[in-house]
Amino acid sequence: MTLALYGHPFSSYTQKVLIALDENRIACEFRCLGPDQPQHTAEWLARWPLRKFPLLVDGDREVVETSIIIEYLQLAHPGPVRLIPADPRAALEVRFLDRFFDLHVMNAAQHAVDGALTGDARKREEGMALSKEKLERAYAWLEASLAGRAWAAGEDFSMADCAAAPSLFYADWTHRIADTYPTLRAYRARLLARPSFARAVEAARPFRPLFPLGAPDRD
Template sequence: MTLALYGHEFSSYTWKALIPLWADGTAFEFRSVEQHGPAFAALAPFGQFPLLVDDGRVVAESSIIIEYLQRHHPGPNCWIPDGEEGLRVRFLDRVFDGRIMDTAQVAVANALRPAEHKDPYGVEQGMERLRRHYDWLEGELGDDGWAVGDRFTMADCAAAPALFYADWIERIGPDRPKLAAYRARLLAHPAVVKAVEQARPFRHYFPPGAPDRD
């Protein structure tokens, strides 16, 4: 087997790389950093996962991993289309990573801080930004389908873990029905279902405490 993906089952960005691998039916070996920590540390340029290794070639960063897979190990899905549609996919990929997932991480990071270094004001500012990002997405999404039309793309690979975990931090709520319905469609996708179930035993790792749902 030539492909190996290093990551953690509970990691949002690991999910993002696993979803296209599973959806395409690509042969690969998953190497959890819990069992392969030293090997991962020797390869990772920034100490972050996921990390794809292809016959000794190391590919870092989840979006780049997906683009690499499409270029060198193509499957039945087109993750980044050509032309204007591809630009939209790349843009929404950045929105879900940077505006949703990374903003939600403000509350996660705060939960890990010692009591004397908690920053409730910073968390509330972060959650206000997250609510604004939710509102923007509510106005951008269609009533059905995926992030960019009818094709499941890299944008959806980013959206699935981002909205899964962000909703644990700050509920999307009934006032954003299109975004809530989109999250539900994502969580019903077979590759996302597999990611959720593989991560289920690790829910106790969620610093603010995992809700009893999803």
Template structure:
């Protein structure tokens, strides 16, 4: 990464939504500087808190322009930094379908996974099992839907908005609610996503932080 780049990405290597933006940056080979957001870097926390109403990362800084929300960052990269139609297709209908899948991974996979993680972070010994059970049921329904959708979306080495959203969502979701053998396409696609160089880089950079995962960081992946 180039320290002289005008682009700065603020986030944390273990954050699923930070991964989402990083995958797009790596895939598009866009020069940027990564700014870690943690207690040792209060100046970076200040930037993130100034960007949006809830002070959440990732945040992309392009000069004085601050953008928050990972999907917005990818849209910005697709318009201003990446090769034409690389991350998001130019065809309006294809782009609409891609954005719909982006919402599926964020709202129906990532959010359910984070609900489970949040329950254990609040009380590791006595999590709210009603909440956990309901979130696991949502993940199971999402896995079943994605298994059917994958009949029409074969694995590809080309990284789009879909892969950026799917890789971190499925990586962590499988930790909290393993993808069962009855979903072979989804299991295979998750493995394929983790083999993509931009995703593999995120996996490796996040490895030192696994001990902090409340359900226990598995020694696989």
């Protein structure tokens, strides 16, 4: 059975897994969740009632949570790009940064998105204020952490970069990375130029009107 991934092209966490699949040229059927393909939604909900995506299906095995999916792919479908290093200490750094981008960048930006989706002006303002506060702290930390590094954890592209690419993409739309963070801005640009992420960005382009804060005319 071919691998199958349930998700949506505009979803940051779906993109995180799509990058990992693309980096290692792993064949996978993409089952888009949306009103045009209700059968995919029905299958997804039957397989994972917690209603979170993406969901990877490999034969009889179902794998959820993006970091676990990427780790699973490296174990079950290894390719030329090792996204989690063999050295345990280096792997620990990658896993930490992966968590940092998911928890302190993507989830921080989500406060503004959630506030905007309510349609309530006060909640929109509160969500944006909270996102800006948290993102500024994350940007400042990353500016120092990324100094002298080509990728998040060093010279090699890793799972941390799979997480960083969509996280920084949408975070910058939410609260733009200021010119006072040149290292971070350059890193985001390198991620956008990476073919695996560039393809994910293009696939999601038709869905930009879904961004409730207003998708900018850039990237």
